[in-house]
Amino acid sequence: MLNLSAYHQPKSLPEALALLGSSGRALRPLAGGTDLVPALTKGETEPLGLVDLSRIPELRGISRVDNQIRIGSLSTFGEIENSPLLLAVPLLREAAAAVGSPQIRSQGTIGGNIANASPAADTVTALAALDAVARLESAAGSRSVQVSELLCGVGQTKLLPGEVIKEILFQVPPQGSRSGFVKLGRRKALAIARMNLALVITFEAGRISRARVALGAVGPNPSRRPALELVLLGQEPSRTLIDEFAMAASKEVGQMLGTRPSVSYKREAVKGIARDLLQRLFFGAGQVVG
Amino acid sequence: MEKFQLKMKVNGRTVTVAVEPGLRLLDVLRDVLHLTGTKEGCGEGECGACSVILDGELVDSCLVLAPQAHGKEVVTIEGISREGELDALQRAFLTAGAVQCGYCTPGMILAAKALLSRNPNPGRQEIARGISGNLCRCTGYAKIVKAVELAAAELQQKEGAAGV
Amino acid sequence: MSETCVVGKSAPRVDGPAKVSGKSQYGADIDIPGALFLKVLRSKTPHGMVKRIDVAEALKIPGVVRVFTHADVPGENSYGIIVKDQPALTDQVRFRGDALALVAAETEEAAKQALEVIKVEIEELPPLYDVWSAMAEKAQAIHAKGNILTVSRVKKGDAAAALRTAAVVVSRRYTTQRVEHSYIETEAGVAYMDNGILVIKAGTQNPHYDRRDVSRVLGLPMHKVRIIQAATGGGFGGKLDISVQCFLGLAALKLGRPVRMVYDRRESIAATGKRHPFLVEYTSAADREGKLLAVKAKIIGDTGAYASYGPATLNRAAVHATGPYEVPNVDIEALCVYTNNPFSGAMRGFGTPQMAFAAESQMDLLAQELELTPLEIRRRNVLRPGSLTATGQRLDHSVGISATLEAAWEKAGRVMPGLGGEVK
């Protein structure tokens, strides 16, 4: 059993913010709990007080107004995976679907995924490619920060004491866009990403007019890779382009990982996942040789 | 610290218990309510042996703190059969030979139940995905997938008969 | 009436209904009112002599009833199915995971807290982590009789001569990894005294062996120990050894109160046996027609800190080293070696999956050299009625290897369209 110093279950956001704001860092927000609960059980995190955010309606729900999508931070991966409002952003649905297991997807939340700041967070890679913004709330007020700006290291965020992620906002990619997400795991479920890749490509007159490329698990946090976006910009989809992109991704991963032991493998492996995803986005399927 | 007044519905019955808030739902089910059909295999959400259905969603009860279940409805393996009659999934697991050591079985059946409630006619790949959070070391999953197919077919047939 | 009525039918499992309804009682499910919780303090040091265990602070924790150490073991403080080399509670640590102290407490929390405050003084010895340093001449002996526990040999014909004259000789080195059984149920059980009889209910693969070693360690006559197998959530060899049984028995016997314990996953992995990692140097020889002439292999298995089923594993590996083939000249040597690693024991296959990896790779390599297909080289060598095995046993009946080869090939041809009639 976990030894908790306090447990609160506020019914509204102001109530939660008041609790968190007055506690210093003694209270910690609890979202789905899929990471926090086992960490507490295993004694990896010091006993603390929890503010359970699950009863706060302001933190829930997925909506779309014009081209802007809003995802409440307590939305589960399962809700994201299955939301018809998110059909326009396959990369995010695919990223949510790639998380853990059905159990984790029905309990774990996108806000938790961000705040946990894992280098391998699947939805965060997709959010980076979407240039998503997180709206943060505290007793002192609210502010908006790019999701990728909010993260500053393994397990580290720029969230201030008493601040919670209220919602995530992003623009639906322009007409003519295709997007997708691919994950390299050690197995096909219940796996942490060893690498993940999210792409949004917009076509105009057969050429790529806009590209967003984000990589996860090759640095402290998932991030957009402008150098790889440049490889795609202005090009027509082709097998040659896939090869060029794969080589560029390999170089990028090599630079990002430097002398880390995983570099020799990941530099090669990124080519495979890049090919899989681009073939799917360009031509709709993979191919088998041999 | 103060105990948490936990009120929830378990297998259709309302229960109210004062618990330490640091208790997991799994501990409440097993140690307080003596519903030991829900198993612990890893304590970190990696094996699914503790799976229960919480407000219609499949969850690992080792990852849920007791207060998180407050006001919600929990279904465990003990709540699957009605008046001693085995449920279609339970019967299908027996017919298909989907049970060996049986330790993953309660969680598997609940995973399958959650899947069928959402998708009454799943394909093999969808079934495999639906039970992918539940580890089984004995069966290689083949007969479990088969059992879910059998149960789905039976439920579909009943549905059809009832519909006409 | 030669037709069978019940045998040969896919009867549903007799234990199925209880299992699908969650009613089967595994070790952790047994309700035993008033039971004390047991927890084990395990060594973080790999090798050394225990000088002192101070339990005074632990006993001050409310709810802690008793802390046992090696000094409290009433019988012979050693168990093991083949070699009695493993203490229930030890005064000499041989791996990171050895049991140093056993806490009995009114609550699991109190028992866990007690583990934090038990002070153990250990005089460290240099640890040996690989089989080579363990086998070195001047290596510190982990057990009294030295670090090479057993050597199994299978010799037939004249392998050296055959290797000199064979048309094709293939020699390779293989390694295999340490593997965890990963049964979904961790070790768990309860114990209580019933009218002078110690009753232990726990998951196990071998209750009658458990009785022998519990009786030995506790100094009880065998008829005063009753082991009842609780529903067991998988074993795969990992529940052949003693795990919770001696702890449960010791506490129930000494305290006269019912007790229970459950390993969490971390303890289950850290404290129980693994599949042996193998190192195999394997040489095979064949004539121009692809008939095997000789197999020579040296096998080294790391059994870690304790023998467990190590000698049986290496012995079986030696006996099965040729694979299911007729080989006239055989020279196999298999060594079972102690190290300060977590111990290895029985796991599904007892050394034969390791050897199958090596032997079957060798068959394909020979086929490649001889420009035969993998199917063909196997066809030419499989054991048949009348064949002699490596140990000189004549097989007279029920030799189905050829039938499985042909059946699998035929089926593969149908379900694997890409196979195209030939494995390259």
Next chain:
Amino acid sequence: MKKRGYGIGSMWYGIGSTAATNPSGAFVDFLDDGTAIVMSGCADIGQGSTTVLAQIAAETLGVGLEDVVVITADTGMTPDSGPSSASRQTYISGNAVRLAAEKAREQVIAKAAEMLDLDPGEIRLRDGQVWYEEEPAGKTMIEVIAQCRGEGILTLGHGTFNPATTKLDPATGQGVPYATYAFATQIAEVEVDTETGIVEVKKIVAAHDVGAAVNPQNVEGQIEGGCSMGVGYALLEEVVVDGGEIKNPGLSSYLIPTALDMPEVFPMIVEAQEPSGPYGAKGVGEPALVPTAAAIANAVADALGIRLYDLPLTPERIVAAIKAAASSQHE
């Protein structure tokens, strides 16, 4: 690039402990109403031995499966049946149960022969009836057992079985380590991504000579389960030990296959009857796993034209092997 390959793994496996006595005992109590209780020390850990022993007892006694209850693995009540290991319980404890049931049956047959004035050698028990020359002989088993009870005879039987083995010569290993062997061949189809190094096992055909299959569905279940453990052994699983310490002591770090990682497995039962086995049976528990990793390793070598000599075949090792082969070609 994704490359496909196919590999064969064959195996043999001696049933029972190696060159060691490993006996099993059983008791059978044939009850007044024609039902029976079997007592066996055999621990069912999920492999289904209790069901198999019940089938063997029912077959031998000529009653239905529902008429048999098997009490297992309680040292206060059941005889020693040895460990549930070495794929031995169907063969060895199955034989012990068969022999015990035959003893109990003999008494019923002897009494029936006496009551009906027939040759006991020609009498069979089946479906609760006494049979003679393929016809019901006019007495039920219950009537015969009642007659036994009336005369103070309990219809009990005990059986023990120890496989016929010898010790092995310590210098040469020559001898008879096992009374019988199971055999198997598995064929694996894999697809290897040459860049990610990921091996996907697409299909496994698994043909197993188990002797007579007492319960075919159980045998298939063992084969399918063995294949999944074999997939894990070949590709995923490794207890990482550094400085004597296990670095991955949890199911989040020690990974076994999930339902999505399993290929389609085609189990095939080959029944080379074993004369010394209960109704011709041998065993299957361990053989199910033994050749899987070997077949997968051979399939990976077939796909890549490069062979790996170290298990598990991790993506890192595969990528490294491909790179090494490429650079040695360039030299």
